[in-house]
Amino acid sequence: MSILVDKSTKLLVQGITGREGLFHTARMIEHGTSVVAGVTPQKGGEWVMGGKVPVFDTVKSAVEATGSNTSVIFVPSRFAADAILEAADAGIALIVCITEGIPVQDMMKVRRYLDQMGVRLVGPNCPGLLSPGTAKVGIIPGDIAIAGNIGVVSKSGTLTYEVLHALKQNEMGVSTCVGIGGDPINGTSFVDTLELFEADPHTEKIVLIGEIGGKDEELAAAYIRDHMTKQVVAFIAGKTAPPGKRMGHAGAIIEGGEGTAEDKIKALAAAGVMTADQPEEIPGLLQ
Amino acid sequence: MSILVDKSTKLLVQGITGREGLFHTARMIEHGTSVVAGVTPQKGGEWVMGGKVPVFDTVKSAVEATGSNTSVIFVPSRFAADAILEAADAGIALIVCITEGIPVQDMMKVRRYLDQMGVRLVGPNCPGLLSPGTAKVGIIPGDIAIAGNIGVVSKSGTLTYEVLHALKQNEMGVSTCVGIGGDPINGTSFVDTLELFEADPHTEKIVLIGEIGGKDEELAAAYIRDHMTKQVVAFIAGKTAPPGKRMGHAGAIIEGGEGTAEDKIKALAAAGVMTADQPEEIPGLLQ
Amino acid sequence: MKLHEYQSKQLFAEHGIPIPHGQMTMNASEAKSIAEELGGRVVVKAQVLVGGRGKAGGIRVVNTPDKAEEAATQILGMKIKDLPVRKLLIDEAVDIKTEIYLGITNDRTRRCPVMIASAEGGVEIEEVAKTNPDKIVRVWIDPLLGLRDYQARYLAACTEMPREHWREFMSITKGLFQTFIQTDATLAEINPLVITGDKGLMALDGKIVLDDNGLFRHPELAEMRDLDEEAAEEREARKYGLSYVKLGGEIGCMVNGAGLAMATMDVIHLYGGSPANFLDIGGGASAEKVAAAIQIIIRDPNVKAVLFNIFGGITRGDEVARGILAALEKTPTKLPMVVRLVGTNAEEGRHLLAKADMETAVSLADAAQKAIAAAEAVEES
């Protein structure tokens, strides 16, 4: 039914006692996610969620006590790189980092280190993962999608919600929605996610939502051309974005003529991927 | 006939224009080794060995021009870590570092980086490799061993020559002699080398020459017990060494009660490895 | 965040890179006295945060302090790509033998810094990349290991640097790398790095772009921001934590989420309109933030209609609606407005806005078309 998160997910929330941590932990539990622990330094020993979720000082002690296998990070940006490394060192296999605004140099180091360890990171600066009706890890509103066989992978937040909403209005269900984030250096890429969807028997078609900046969409196009058997449709945001200006996301910038929406759409077309002109057209392309 | 070095070795000498570099390059060529290039910064464009070996400024340019696949390093200790990294980055698959006196912290970084890249390092602070009659990379005198089916692996220099000499006097030949060096942090370990010898059809028996310090011999004993089918005999130097004193090699020190010769001999005995009381007994144990 | 040439070179100098003697000034008579101190023969350089200063006449070499004052007066009266020149750098003129390019930036695909050198210095590296790609050498730097000597040496060898300058060059590459790392830069560039007749190597021009996300570590660098070089709207947006980019079209947009904001611009364009701006109010925006966003939009004289596109998630529709109403109460406007609210508390939001005179839309396409029609109606009237 899903990739990356499901009923076997035993979630740890890093930064659980903050405003966002508490709010979204409650939403994740409502959606059926098994939240087994939280971590906030100096607050070990407390309990949150009405006494149901224990808080630890360190990820290592949380993992030892609860067997958590997945972590979601809500800590402020200046502490986020350390939080990711802490989760990786404690044996967490899947780390989802919601935090926005982590310095690029921190992320280059983190990514290098994680690659060595074989740990999967989703994000940072991403809305996380939603397997509708099964589990959610992150901040994607749980009620805007229904379960089904369409995989969604996106660099964006609300633009993804827009697409999920359009799919739901057309009674089209989603296996898993993966928000990979729009930072220049991040963890899981389009290609990584497509590989998982291709291998997932419950996913039949895939929606890819990209944007200007970098070459991730071009690499995805090459991967689709060479390795995918399932239908992929796309939307690329930023056709009207001017070069040299950062469009919100740290990675959404056309630099030195690279990373334009046109290039990405062209590469996807060459791989047989239809690209919608507006998000609401996506369900039509999937017919 | 050998492991690691043979007729396919295309050797690059880093620090070729120094006194040691020139001297040993001549000896290596005499022994039949194919020395294709040398590197000394600022001396690119010169030729050495009577105009037969070109010198380059960088390893990358040397590799591009000559297709070298193995490097031996004679540069001074303060430049050696950089030389190893340069070779690794230029695509050299086997790096043999003769240089002694590289700071431990440099070697920890180097080793970490090489592990990521999957490059093999032998040494530092080692005499290198000799496949008698075929090729030699390093400083082991070529005439003290004859070709044969005994693999030799050692932390030491002259002690190894002692054993090679004893084997030759007993008309016993050597497939390859691997000097792994006596530094606390180095590249190829006893276990790595034993694995190669076990897989080499031309090696029938193995001599392991260890010394006090660290746990490499204990790890080798465990490996022999669990994985080796070939006979291994050993000599361990430093039975009479006092604790807390560095015995020449940076790694030859008994610290916190760890690394004694007794522990190593006991571990080897438990794995069925006979240990000689003096180096000259080695040939007898191999009968 | 971009730094001026004079700021960039100061940072280079702090990391051991030789730069010409020089000083920044904002007036022409001071330019004269600086030129006197520097010995008369100087370069007068406009300090503006755009490229192409040279072609625009913003860089002049003069031989006397009087000529320096004259050049300074002229350049301070110029606009370069619409930016008025307010600052000058007066540098000693040096005897240039060779011009080299040396820069460092991040390679997104390889996920590490890349140092780039070229023997074709003095022109934009993008230009060299097009015309003479084999004249560009790159070394990729492991983010955990840092720049190594052998990499610097490789750049020296490949740019045909004379051997007597290798040591200096390697020291400059290290200084440039340290500047890049220690300022959390995304670009640090010396162009040209010159070999002089008498003073060895020297960084003649410099450019640094900082990672905004890293500024919290460098309060002293954050203070270097030149507020005069920004549009007032951008300053205001930053103050409220809004992402804003001015575009020049007629339809102001306020959207939550960067991807959705771009998609909104794209859809406006698709239906024949032209967006006035990119504006992302971010997640969980407060009424105050929404109000600030609206004021920034309606201050733009090009704007003929405003489109609000809000997909409620963390952001609540009622909160956004209240922000809109508050802003309009404070700063009344006759501009037509189209609102599309979906998601969390959208119903309540729409209910609140029904009291105001605002058009609502259900889909993005619908909203874009209505906004375009409203803007056209304004123009015709």
Place this chain on the structure above:
Amino acid sequence: MKLHEYQSKQLFAEHGIPIPHGQMTMNASEAKSIAEELGGRVVVKAQVLVGGRGKAGGIRVVNTPDKAEEAATQILGMKIKDLPVRKLLIDEAVDIKTEIYLGITNDRTRRCPVMIASAEGGVEIEEVAKTNPDKIVRVWIDPLLGLRDYQARYLAACTEMPREHWREFMSITKGLFQTFIQTDATLAEINPLVITGDKGLMALDGKIVLDDNGLFRHPELAEMRDLDEEAAEEREARKYGLSYVKLGGEIGCMVNGAGLAMATMDVIHLYGGSPANFLDIGGGASAEKVAAAIQIIIRDPNVKAVLFNIFGGITRGDEVARGILAALEKTPTKLPMVVRLVGTNAEEGRHLLAKADMETAVSLADAAQKAIAAAEAVEES
């Protein structure tokens, strides 16, 4: 190379770790005036490069400057494990609530630094490892990434550090790590790190061992070597680049290569003798170096016979022989000598030595037995 407590703590302080006020002195009357400056109540601590100072009476807490002088006089008259006390550290006495151990060293097997903490501070960590191993916490530090905050926090949590001290403790772990890295140390240890009644955390005692191979990067640290604490032979050996360790037996050994030198000692022991020293002349030793080695050996009064074991490779047998002859000419000795020369130019070497009155041997076993017999003959005579 070991540093004294006062040197180690000075380095800690330079990296932001709080230490008690204090000063090193070599005489008792100065100890008094230092005690006066520090307010009277002080700790007088012997500065010697061996452990067990406390048990030997080398550390005394006193309440007045007069008592400080008295204690200083007594301690300066002591020997601790054969080492005469020449230096004292006079530290202010502090109010100790809790003693913690915090140290960093290299883990050879994992090939990275390991930081070790224990709530059982004040005793040797090897002792805690034996008696209370679960009271020891370790974090392994990636050599490329360095110590991370979460690792320091883990140590704080596992040593039951009170939460109000976590921030201080984390800052001290960082300081300790920086000290370790920036001095190329192989050990840096604070024991005890104390929680005081009134001054927060403080490093009360410190120990640093430096990597000799890293000293070229730190000339200022190399100068901290306390020559008085070394045997004259070791000083002399270092000067000539020889590896020398005094052992106390009767047979002096000169060998080329560390492994062969150890094997030579072992074989002497195997045949019932006892080696006087470990001495490796290294590869390619010159005649001058060989001569220096011999003089170091024969200066040892315990030595009854000398064994030369040279396996020629890079080292040439004739060169070694010439060195031996030169040394004996300069410093004649009646000590019996046994020479074993094998390998490169061994024949020429043996030929040269035949002129001197020296026994030769072919095998190591043979050489050892001959040397032992010679030593016994000397003793009997």
